[in-house]
Amino acid sequence: MTATNTPAFSICVYCGSRPGENTAYTEAATAVGQWIGKLGGQLVYGGGRTGLMGTVAEATRQAGGRVVGVIPQALVDKELANTACDELHIVANMHERKAMMAERSNAFLALPGGIGTFEEFFEVWTWRQLGYHDKPIGLLNTAGYYDHMLQFLDSSVASGFMGPWQMDLIRHGTDIGALLQALVEEAGLAPESQNLRGKI
Template identity: 45%
Template structure:
């Protein structure tokens, strides 16, 4: 069954990284969102990959919602050109509002903050708190080592195969969006065994 993903949260770095491809692909994600009529929801900054994906969407006439905590305004430099900018008090408020505004989640390359946001969202799905597709765009093989570690978690019996399958991976945004449109949340969540259904 195909789903229409109309609004996607993008988590990514507030820096650009060493390779130009990260910025180029972040901008391309924004272009693709605008072309497909997908609303971008993101962290509200105008710097780094955050700024690149937002600018990419805006350049092509896309809708962009930024959500930024007040205390980060000076660090991430809020993007005043977005369609709507929401200022919140805490990081928790930021994630909650981003979740509420979206029906899918994608992580582009990033650091600790990106991983924390990504894994909180996939954990919420694992616990049955939402049924949204959650994906990783593996630009330039950036997340190859994370993929290997997730395989290791599963092999060691600390992550169920059905929960592992909840995290989608794509090497291009087009591939990842197709997987997200075909995604069906598993009936089995972390605390429900198959024989209880």
């Protein structure tokens, strides 16, 4: 963190509330959190304590980063909230949750996840296409998880339902450090130390 305790950047991470069947997913979530924390950043996420959500939050916290969770009351009632967050905002519904997460972030990153992750990723991508924001968006394709989705998106372009410029609004890759660095730089910010690229 800086001397004023202000995060160097704030990244919204969308990911699964389950860990998935491949340990590479948990390893990636841990590495993302470590990168954010070690470079003085802030994680904004869905406020859960289970699955990849809990993993990325704890890794960020352990590495010295700030963690902001935003969770709807219905999930708090199910005892799924992560009370270890630096800030835990309890909101009425998913619409408020997503709006606050977007407002508090400089960039967005989707890790492996289920329909909630897909919906959040596609919505923030749609918002950028429509000009509601101009914040960078990334897709971390750990262990080929998003291979088929990316192939489908390419087929949508080939079929004339999307343009190549829409695909250019998102970044995707497998190198965690390089992808995060690119997102932060595109947001017009710079981590405190750039020599950690590829080392976490």
